[in-house]
Amino acid sequence: MKRVYFDHSATTQVNREVAELMLEYMTEKYGNPSSVHSFGREARKAVEEARERIAALFNAKPNEIIFTSGGTEADNLALKGVALANRKKGNHIITTGIEHHAIMHTCEYLEKQGFTVTYLPVDENAMIRMEDLKNAITDKTILISIMFANNEVGTIQPIKEIGQLAREKGIYFHTDAVQAVGSHPIDVEELNIDLLSLAGHKFHASKGIGALYVRRGVKLEEIQHGGAHERNMRAGTENVPGIVGLGKAAELAKRDLDKKIAYIKGLRDKLIAGVMEKIPHVKLNGHPESRLPGNANFSFLYIEGESLLLNLDMKGIAASSGSACTSGSLDPSHVLLAMGLTHEVAHGSLRVTLGQDNTEEEVDYFLEVIPEIVERLRSMSPLYGS
């Protein structure tokens, strides 16, 4: 059966070139970068070159990059690392109500450690309001952590304004850019970003590798203890194949970014237009313009997300949902609820996230099969037509 992958916000295919480079660093250049001999030096060199490539992707300096095991660890390190190192300055953190669990649950942990966290509300497009942010700042505020782009509805926050405000107030600004890196241009200087999290597997590097950008001068405490790796900020033998692959993926992302964005956006807009035209009672979730190029998030009224997903899967199409039933939890997506969607509407959400490997034929195929699926599920729904 034809298989169509429309779940690029969940994870992406590792680029062939990236994977082959990783293979080389597993089977031939397998030294430990801490070793002084030639195997070690060749690994060290590759790690430092990758660091340069990652830094170049968003205009940072190589020594401002700390490699981690992924986006979650980068988020944990940013929040706990800043909180613990700056406790004397204050104990207040500002974030939003639509962050990824990696931020949300880390904030909840910090609340138990005596920190106070403000969760900013968002509007119906999942945008924060600058007024709310300004009002939330107190003289105890040490950190603002606001995601660059939302993983469910794709909304891109006013990062530049946030960065400017944080800088004026002398507060560190962290952004979880796991969804944005490789899909949106980022310049940490222009945007006044102090810390930034990324995950390789969201832009065609491997799972198991990520990084935290930490602006020079930001006070951070390490959270994983052991050897003196990553300038004492992250103990543990460096994941050399992962790091080298991440560097390659960053290089490719930088080279292809404009082209990629234009291409994916084209497909995505076609998909949205097609769905809106062919299916009644559909709502597009997320900001109409300020959103990730590959993200489309719909609520199909009167039906439930998991059934929709399973039906699409039977047609070979891989997508995602904000329905509670896919996650095993009782409540649907906290993001959709924070945007003001009712439980019913949130349950009927479908996230379609496109990537550079998708084709127009795949979009056509999706548009061909989705109407009948929605129609069939609606015909079974007690909410529909009543």
Add this chain to the structure above:
Amino acid sequence: MKRVYFDHSATTQVNREVAELMLEYMTEKYGNPSSVHSFGREARKAVEEARERIAALFNAKPNEIIFTSGGTEADNLALKGVALANRKKGNHIITTGIEHHAIMHTCEYLEKQGFTVTYLPVDENAMIRMEDLKNAITDKTILISIMFANNEVGTIQPIKEIGQLAREKGIYFHTDAVQAVGSHPIDVEELNIDLLSLAGHKFHASKGIGALYVRRGVKLEEIQHGGAHERNMRAGTENVPGIVGLGKAAELAKRDLDKKIAYIKGLRDKLIAGVMEKIPHVKLNGHPESRLPGNANFSFLYIEGESLLLNLDMKGIAASSGSACTSGSLDPSHVLLAMGLTHEVAHGSLRVTLGQDNTEEEVDYFLEVIPEIVERLRSMSPLYGS
């Protein structure tokens, strides 16, 4: 130039089969195990099969395995996880003075959090004494963490006796088995081990993946916050390629263990005998019998380890040293010092760790070049002959 890798305790070459399987899970079966669609299910299946293989390697159950980013994270999770979850029972931890930094520095961190840590001394062979352990136990002791085998001198601790004592006293027993897994038979039931750390890259899986075994019923708190992965014990998208590779490496390790041990031990014993015969003023560090099959650790009196390493490197031989000068720190190896070696003798240490890919010719080559290197360095040394 011929290159000889004698640094298998630092890291190992990824097995070809393992690397190719990883490639497949990067470029083809690249789904996120949390996704409900076919890409996700195929990744989930692979992760769970790998979990079974890892568990089978040391007679654990699959649901007792938590995947981590490596040995350091496993050690951090074991120590902090048990300490924080069992704080009400007591605040005392027992470990040794020869642990890896991943344990040592995590213990130091816990001391700052209000825990008390006893660091057991070792004898001249790097063995703890059971008497010392017994005497160290108080009614506040919640955890004993003693490494299975030492990474520098290879000494294997009396794990079974320790496990038995811990069980009798109702104290959790963790062992850092990063150096032992894949090089020594381990049965967590027979040995009464409650928690065990391992790292993939020490037995021919990749860097960036490891695991913690946690016996069912052991109270543990998570240290990385975010999604509900690994039964809520370790947030973050699973490193599927790393995990699948780890599973494969475990399968191979189990299949080949006896043969591998016999082979490596043969080479190692030849190497030790050759060095002892050809070079005067050499000391073998570590236990004469109870040691890892591939480990040889010498002190060449009157010379310094880094110079020795660099000279070997110029001959294409990769080894390691406990000299301070290779690490950029001021003190030589804390392990060698804990064994009672003087600073001079510790500085002159050389660690040679063999693996299954080494050959007898390589050992011969080593024995051919080492005498003249030692002789030349000694002729330059102000400590020699005076």
Add this chain to the structure above:
Amino acid sequence: MYNEKVMDHFTNPRNVGEIKDAAGVGEVGNAKCGDIMRIYLQVENDIITDVKFKTFGCGAAIATSSMVTEMVKGKKLDEALEISNQAVAEALGGLPPAKMHCSNLAADALHEAIKDYIAKKGK
């Protein structure tokens, strides 16, 4: 880790050895930190006519020892006294930062040897 010049001096150290009945001998460092350097001088008319060293230490320690002997041979004592550890490291094209603290002592050993010579002469 080390640049080519350092590796050259490490691989082919100049002036290794001892001078019997040296005019001055200087030793610095201790085995605790991993570095012991001993420098032997022969002096005529306040000019260093011969110099040799013995060193227990890492690649940087051996290279700096070798370098300093090259730098002072034929120099006047007061010129030699002006050579700093930093100058030796620079003459080698730089050393890794971690090595600056304990390996970069060759000039100190030289100065000790000169002091020893002056003290002996004064007697």
